Amino acid sequence: MSFPALFEKEEVVEKAPKCPGERYTPRERVWKILEHEEPDRVTAELAGCLSYITKQAYFRLKHYLHIPLKFTEIDFWPRPASYNPWWLMGNDEEIYRRFRIDFRPVGLYHKKPFVPQKLYPDGSYIDEWGVHRRAGESYNEMIVPWTLEHATTVEEIVDDPYWPDLEETYSVDGLAKRARMLDDAGYAVAVTNPNPVGGVLESASFRRGPHKFYEDMYLHPKMAEALLNKVTELQIEAYEMLLGEVGDYATMVGSGDDLGGQTRGLMSLDTYRKYIKPREKKVLDVVHSKTGGKVYFHSCGEIEMYINDLIEIGVDILHPVQPECPNMRLEDLKEKYGDRLTFCGGIGSQHILPRGSVSEVEAEVKRAIKIAAPGGGYIVAPGHCIQPEVPPWNICAM
Amino acid sequence: MKSKDILGKFNTSIVDLNLDGAVEATKEGLKLEVSPYNLMEEMRKASTVVGRKWESGEYFLAELITAGAIMQEITKMIEPQLTSKEAKYRGKVVIGSAPGDLHDIGKNLAGICLIGAGFQVVDLGVDVPPEKFVEAVKKENPNIVGISALISSTMLGVGGVVEALKAAGLRESVKIIIGGAPVTDEYAKSVEADGSANDAIRGVKICERWVASTQKIHRSN
Numbered sequence: 001m002s003f004p005a006l007f008e009k010e011e012v013v014e015k016a017p018k019c020p021g022e023r024y025t026p027r028e029r030v031w032k033i034l035e036h037e038e039p040d041r042v043t044a045e046l047a048g049c050l051s052y053i054t055k056q057a058y059f060r061l062k063h064y065l066h067i068p069l070k071f072t073e074i075d076f077w078p079r080p081a082s083y084n085p086w087w088l089m090g091n092d093e094e095i096y097r098r099f100r101i102d103f104r105p106v107g108l109y110h111k112k113p114f115v116p117q118k119l120y121p122d123g124s125y126i127d128e129w130g131v132h133r134r135a136g137e138s139y140n141e142m143i144v145p146w147t148l149e150h151a152t153t154v155e156e157i158v159d160d161p162y163w164p165d166l167e168e169t170y171s172v173d174g175l176a177k178r179a180r181m182l183d184d185a186g187y188a189v190a191v192t193n194p195n196p197v198g199g200v201l202e203s204a205s206f207r208r209g210p211h212k213f214y215e216d217m218y219l220h221p222k223m224a225e226a227l228l229n230k231v232t233e234l235q236i237e238a239y240e241m242l243l244g245e246v247g248d249y250a251t252m253v254g255s256g257d258d259l260g261g262q263t264r265g266l267m268s269l270d271t272y273r274k275y276i277k278p279r280e281k282k283v284l285d286v287v288h289s290k291t292g293g294k295v296y297f298h299s300c301g302e303i304e305m306y307i308n309d310l311i312e313i314g315v316d317i318l319h320p321v322q323p324e325c326p327n328m329r330l331e332d333l334k335e336k337y338g339d340r341l342t343f344c345g346g347i348g349s350q351h352i353l354p355r356g357s358v359s360e361v362e363a364e365v366k367r368a369i370k371i372a373a374p375g376g377g378y379i380v381a382p383g384h385c386i387q388p389e390v391p392p393w394n395i396c397a398m
Numbered sequence: 399m400k401s402k403d404i405l406g407k408f409n410t411s412i413v414d415l416n417l418d419g420a421v422e423a424t425k426e427g428l429k430l431e432v433s434p435y436n437l438m439e440e441m442r443k444a445s446t447v448v449g450r451k452w453e454s455g456e457y458f459l460a461e462l463i464t465a466g467a468i469m470q471e472i473t474k475m476i477e478p479q480l481t482s483k484e485a486k487y488r489g490k491v492v493i494g495s496a497p498g499d500l501h502d503i504g505k506n507l508a509g510i511c512l513i514g515a516g517f518q519v520v521d522l523g524v525d526v527p528p529e530k531f532v533e534a535v536k537k538e539n540p541n542i543v544g545i546s547a548l549i550s551s552t553m554l555g556v557g558g559v560v561e562a563l564k565a566a567g568l569r570e571s572v573k574i575i576i577g578g579a580p581v582t583d584e585y586a587k588s589v590e591a592d593g594s595a596n597d598a599i600r601g602v603k604i605c606e607r608w609v610a611s612t613q614k615i616h617r618s619n
Contacts, residue, residue, distance in 0.1 A: 134500060141500035143524065210503050214460040215467045219417050262579035262596050267460040301579075324580075351580070387549065 011178065016186035019100060025186030026102030030251055034294050034316065034342050036376040042369050044380035045344060046091060046395070049103040049190040050254055050296055051319060051381045056388035057395065058091070064392035067094050104182045106246050107192030107254075108170040108238065117162055128169045129197050129234075130162030131206045142197075146209035154226040160207075163230065166237055170194070172245045179249035188251035191293065194238035198298075199257025200279045201266075203231035214267070217275055224275060232279040236286050243290035250293030252317060255284065260301025263326055269305060281313035288314050296344065301325055304333070311340050319381065320345035331371045334378075343372055344379040347398060353382055354389045361397040401432045405440045408472075412444035413451075415464045417471065424472045434479040438516070441469055441476075445514035449599045459507070462598065466510030473513060487518040489609035492534045493544040494522030496559070496578075499552035508544060508577055508598040515602045517609075528562030535568045541609050544601065545591075547578040557589035564590075573608045577601050 016026050023040040024032065032039040047053035053061075062069060070092065096104070116125035124134035126147060134143050151157050182189050197203045204227045205213045216224035243253065257280060259265055259272070267276075284295055294316035299306075302325035310318070321343050322328050330346040346368045347353065352360055365380060372378035386395060404427045411419030427437055448465045451457040457465075491512050495505050502524050509519045520538050522530055531543060543563070547553040556576050563569045574591040577598070586594035592608075595601035 143500050144502065211463050211467070211506060214463040217460060218415050218464040219467070261459060264455070265458060267458050271458075271460055389554065 011181070013178075013181040013185045013187075016102075017097070027183070027186055027188045027251055030102050030188035030379075033376045033379065034252070036339065036342070038374065038376050042373050042378065042380055043102045043188075044099065044398075045103055045190075046095065046099055046101055047382070047386055049101075049105040049192070050252070050298070050344060052385035053091070054386060054388045057386045057390050057392070061095070061392040061395050062092065064396070065095070065098065067092060102188050103190040103251075104187040105190050105192050106175060106179045106182065106249075108172065108175075108194045108242050110169065111171045126162055127196075128164050129195065129203065130160065130164065131197055142206045144209065146207060146212065148207045148227070149209040149212050151208070151223070154222055157208075157223060157226045158230055162207075164234065166234065166241060170238075170241065172241060175242070176245040176249075179246035183249040189246065189249045189293075190296070191242060191246055191250045191253040191291075193254040193256060193298070194242045195235055199255060200228055200231050200235060200283065201257045201259065201276050203235070204228050207231075217267075217271060228275060228279055232282055235283050239283065239287055239290065243287065247291035247293070250291045252294045252296045253287050253291055254296050254298070255287065255315075256296075256298030256319075258301065259299045259306050260303035260322075260325065262301060262324070264302050265305050266301075269309070272306060273309065277309055277313060284314040294342070302328060304328060307333070307337055307341070311337065315341070317342040317344055317379070319343075323348045324351065330368055334372050338372075338375070338377055342377045342379065345381045346372060346378075347380065347382050353394055353398065354387055354391075356394065358393055358397045361394045365398050401427065401430060401436075404430065404432055405436065408437065409440050409444045409447075412441060412465060412468055412472075413447045415461060415468065417468050420468050420472050421475070424475050428475070428479060434476045437472075437476050438480070441472065441514065442516045445469065445511070448514070449511070449602065452597075452599045462507060462511070466507065466514065469514045470510060488516040489541040489605065489612075490518045490520065490538060491542045491544055491605060492520045492522060492531065492538055492540045493546065494526035494531060494534075495524040496545050496547040496552045496576075497527050497555035498525060499547050499549070499555070500524050501546070501548040504548060504578055504598065505544075505546035508546065508601050511598040511602045512544075512605065515606060517602075517605065526559075528559045531559050532562050532566045532568065535563060535572055536566070540572060541612060542573045542575060542605050544605075545574065545576045547576060547581060549578075549580060553578065553580050553585065556591065560590050573605075575601055575604055 029039040029043055033043055045051055059069065116127060118126040124132060124143060126132050130147050131142050132145065132147050133141060147162050148157055148160060179189050195203060197206055208216065208227055213224065287295055295314055296317040296319060297310060297315040298319045300320065301322060304327035318341050321330060321333065323330065323346055330343060333343060347364055352364050369380065404423055408420060408423035408427060411423055424437065448457060452462055493505055493509055495502060509521050512519050520534060520540065522534055535543060545556050545559055547556055560574060575593045575595060576586050576591045577595045579596065581594045581596060583594050593604045595604055
């Protein structure tokens, strides 16, 4: 069943409304911001396009706003996160309009309702990218045993049967049309990362197991390289599939790789430059060759030490800018990198969003705008995923 | 090679993340009848140096994990050689991820660092319900319970574990440390835990301080 056939009638995208006082269309506004010019107002991203909101927080938000759930939101097929109780791909248009969100997402979708590659008796499963997962109470997570943790040769890694067949799994039918309609309507088309696991580091780590993979980089480098090369190849294939259809309409293209922990990066710069950076660059070179849109890069945690390298390999927008990390204060990053990077995020999601008062959330957002929005180069967004316990009134306040 | 040289090579290999060197030094040491206990002590010293490199910013997670993997490997070689008199641990720690938390990276790293520092570690795994922590404390009689929570939503489950230990009358018999990215000392206090750590090295130091002030000594089973 193809994407458009899911709906009773042909999808229509209404022209983006221009609210009183606004001078630009959403796309024009976002482009001004990305080109480091001040537009008519700040732009915001709620999640569903570039950042993330959990199902639980999203459903409570809808309930709070008296917006009914749609059947497509209960199971998210045909979006990539259809099996996932955690991420949501694309919000209700009513929510986007209520909060004047300028972005609209476009991404790969499953050809058929998600069927895991393998299902275990305990309910865990191997997903389409070969990662072992289980749905916990709050979210869906990658778990042991890692599907490549027992591999002892390069061949076992390269020939592993759980690598995805992207053409079998995903479809691009109707995507070009949808992207064009959104672009014509004046929205900033946000092309979502086609890899639901993340980037090359995450994809390698979550197949091999993070501990084993980090050990491999030091103790079994050929294994680390073989695994990284394989995920890089798949990542490129996925982007080629997606951007071949929508690259002409993209304002920004999502990518990412979790490089940071809470207080420091996950690896030294030398290790990053040896193993990860060249492969990330290879992927982003392909992305830039297929679109005039800007590259949006998600990386949790403390990643200041990698920022110059990320800019070098073609990252244009950085998310989520976790303010709880020691060197990720918006004011410092704006001063140091603000002429070369757009920042998306910076609103505390570990403490303020889930546990702050409405006035604290408002104060935090105003603070972030004051620091980072002058001269363009800033998109208001949560400093990470909107967790299940974030109250809907705090989301509204943000 | 003299035993002093072997211990030196053993120590340096761990610190420099040289698995082959560490394994070779262990084999040579055991062959020359260097006391397994001395080898374990040397490993603890090396672990301290690795910890210092982490604190100074020279070593990152990747290096800690690699050092941990090397220490695990050589511990497997040395432990069977220890006599029951020699197998004295600094303390025993029961660790597990908070209820609902399926992450194990931080917990595993903490476990490795604790072993390197001379603790006996009982790992309950991920998504550990409060009753399982209680059962483990009754069975293992640890000095310390470590609860790992990587995200703010699962951090909220830590309080339930503390309450379960209280209800079972076990709270006073253990120290509780919570670890993970969103954890703060303030939060630890609010759930009546004894301490918190955002990284494994800091967590180990807290555990070392605690056991230094108690009389509980654990011998290998």
